[in-house]
Amino acid sequence: MKRLPPVSALALILLGAAACQDRGVEPPQVELGVTRCQRCQRVINDLRWAAADRDDAGMNRVFDDPGCLFALRRERGGSEESSIFHDHASSGTWLRGADTWFAAPLQGISPAGFGWAAYASFGEAQDAVTAAGGGRILRYEQAASVIGGEPDSGTGAAP
Ligand SMILES: [Zn+2]
Numbered sequence: 001m002k003r004l005p006p007v008s009a010l011a012l013i014l015l016g017a018a019a020c021q022d023r024g025v026e027p028p029q030v031e032l033g034v035t036r037c038q039r040c041q042r043v044i045n046d047l048r049w050a051a052a053d054r055d056d057a058g059m060n061r062v063f064d065d066p067g068c069l070f071a072l073r074r075e076r077g078g079s080e081e082s083s084i085f086h087d088h089a090s091s092g093t094w095l096r097g098a099d100t101w102f103a104a105p106l107q108g109i110s111p112a113g114f115g116w117a118a119y120a121s122f123g124e125a126q127d128a129v130t131a132a133g134g135g136r137i138l139r140y141e142q143a144a145s146v147i148g149g150e151p152d153s154g155t156g157a158a159p
Contacts, residue, residue: 027094028052028062028084037064039072040112047086049111051118052094054082066102067114070148080144085118088128093120101125102143105132116147 028050029035035044038061044050051069052062056077063069066085072078083097100118103125108115119125122137129135138146 026084028060030062035062037068037112038062039068039075040064042111044111046111048088049117050086052082052084053097054079063112065110065112065114066116066118066143067110067148068112070144071114072148073144074148083140087120088117089119089124095120097140100140100143102138102140102147103128103135104137105129105135107132108135114147116143 030044030047030050032047033043033045036042037044042064044062044064046064049065050062051066052060053069053073054060056079058079061069061072061078063072069078069083069085073080080097084094085097085100087093087095095118099120101120101122101124102116102118104115104117105128108117110117116138117128119128125137129137
């Protein structure tokens with residue numbers, strides 16, 4: 001079960017998996033410009049917005065946008081504990097869902113249009129919102145019930 005096929009092992013090495021292992025988060029295999037989002041099928045071109053989880057059958061899923069992860073889980077289920085998000089502020093780091101904060105700056109744009117970016121702390125999320133002149137911040141627990149229920153237009157208008 002633990003043994004990886006050679007191609008997968010190489011991809012993990014290329015992604016610098018070792019850098020993340022001390023945090024206990026195993027990064028997904030993403031080949032920029034090739035790997036497609038599990039939900040919207042857009043090619044993943046920017047790792048800063050990437051997210052990943054496992055479905056109810058244990059299959060790994062990767063996404064181009066945190067909004068796509070939450071939307072697909074709403075549509076087809078998935079393991080909440082397996083959710084990880086790429087830190088938008090510091091490239092190369094993946095965050096466990098429970099440790100993640102989400103910020104949607106005003107005029108926020110993202111690959112699939114949801115507009116929510118993942119951060120390692122409230123402070124970093126606040127910095128993003130402050131830099132944009134306003135916006136919204138959510139903890140992971142709140143995010144699961146808010147993000148992905150919005151239209152893909154990403155205008156950020158909440159009920
Ligand atoms: Zn997507």
